[in-house]
Amino acid sequence: MGAQTIRDRLWLWGMKVNVLQESSGFGALQLGRSAMTVEDAIQRTGITNAVMAGALPLDEQTLAAMPSARRIICKHALHADALDYQGCLEKLMDAKRLAAQDPRVEAFLVDDFSTGSLDAGARPEHLARLQFENALHHPRLPLDGTIYTMSLERPELPPVLPYFDLLIVPLWHADHIDGVPASLSRLSGLSGGKPMIFCLYLYDFGNSRGIPRELMQRHLDLAESLLREKRVAGVLVCGTCLMDLDWEANHCFYDWLERVGDDELA
Numbered sequence: 147m148g149a150q151t152i153r154d155r156l157w158l159w160g161m162k163v164n165v166l167q168e169s170s171g172f173g174a175l176q177l178g179r180s181a182m183t184v185e186d187a188i189q190r191t192g193i194t195n196a197v198m199a200g201a202l203p204l205d206e207q208t209l210a211a212m213p214s215a216r217r218i219i220c221k222h223a224l225h226a227d228a229l230d231y232q233g234c235l236e237k238l239m240d241a242k243r244l245a246a247q248d249p250r251v252e253a254f255l256v257d258d259f260s261t262g263s264l265d266a267g268a269r270p271e272h273l274a275r276l277q278f279e280n281a282l283h284h285p286r287l288p289l290d291g292t293i294y295t296m297s298l299e300r301p302e303l304p305p306v307l308p309y310f311d312l313l314i315v316p317l318w319h320a321d322h323i324d325g326v327p328a329s330l331s332r333l334s335g336l337s338g339g340k341p342m343i344f345c346l347y348l349y350d351f352g353n354s355r356g357i358p359r360e361l362m363q364r365h366l367d368l369a370e371s372l373l374r375e376k377r378v379a380g381v382l383v384c385g386t387c388l389m390d391l392d393w394e395a396n397h398c399f400y401d402w403l404e405r406v407g408d409d410e411l412a
Contacts, residue, residue: 153407155373156193157219157343159385160184160212161200166387175354178391187386188214191403197221197255200385204240209248219290220244221255224276225266235279238287245285254280255290255314259306260297269302273309292345294318295329298336307337314382316345319352323364330377343380344372348388348395359394366402373411 164180166172184196194216202208204220212218222237224230238254245251256276259268273289280286288311295317297303307313315333317326330342346369350357357365369381383389389396 149410151408151410152370152373153192155380155411157195157197157380157382158184158187158193159199159382160196160202161385161387162202164387165201177349177388180387180390182386182390184212184386185214187389188212190389192407197382200387204237204244209244216250217252218250219253219255220251221257223257224259224263224268224272229266229268231272231275235276238276238280239283242283242285242287245287253288253290253312255292257292259291260293260300260303264300264302270305270309273306277309288312290314292316293333295326298329298332304336307340310340313337313340313342314345315342316347320347320350320357320361321353323368326368341379343382344369344378345382345384347384348393348399356393357395359398362395362398366399370406
């Protein structure tokens with residue numbers, strides 16, 4: 147295999163157009179209207195790795211609507227208003243059916259696990275059951291989990307980490323960026339060195355405000371150094387229904403991507 151570039155290690159958090167803008171939880175933030183589909187975001191950025199998230203159904207139509215994607219992760223949660231093992235299992239089976247038809251589908255993400263799922267009572271036995279069912283039916287999909295930096299001291303966390311193949315690690319509060327390297331080291335120690343993908347937001351959801359250019363540049367500089375130093379396997383940009391808005395964070399991201407996206411990684 148040839149050398150990979152920074153762009154090759156980037157992922158898009160794929161979302162239905164305006165899904166955040168029209169949601170009850172985030173609609174009040176007045177984020178601005180978007181027209182960007184996942185395929186539009188791939189064409190705009192050249193990033194061909196995508197997560198099927200943000201109200202995108204796990205079905206053939208969604209796959210067909212992102213023809214330029216090369217690597218795809220399907221996503222669901224282990225909770226809704228309460229623990230929802232059966233719902234998560236059904237979505238895992240949907241993802242496996244898609245993977246059997248489309249080799250671009252390479253993993254299944256249990257999202258918001260260290261927050262909503264643990265709060266709802268998810269425990270190791272639920273993940274063990276998911277992995278057992280996963281092993282029974284071809285193709286087996288790697289099971290990924292979303293683990294927030296703010297969750298690392300939860301006592302319920304260490305026993306569940308062995309059941310995940312890869313960890314997606316978001317920073318919910320943008321102004322806590324300086325603590326990310328230590329958090330990644332902590333999580334690596336807790337998980338036995340599981341590979342991680344750092345999630346990069348374009349909006350500061352933790353503080354309900356935009357990310358100014360200087361702070362966004364700090365996030366991007368850190369993401370770049372984490373990739374170059376092989377501390378993370380990738381960086382995930384969240385999310386596509388925000389990426390065409392006239393924000394400092396977006397302008398900063400696109401400038402950075404144009405500047406370093408084609409740099410080769412050792």
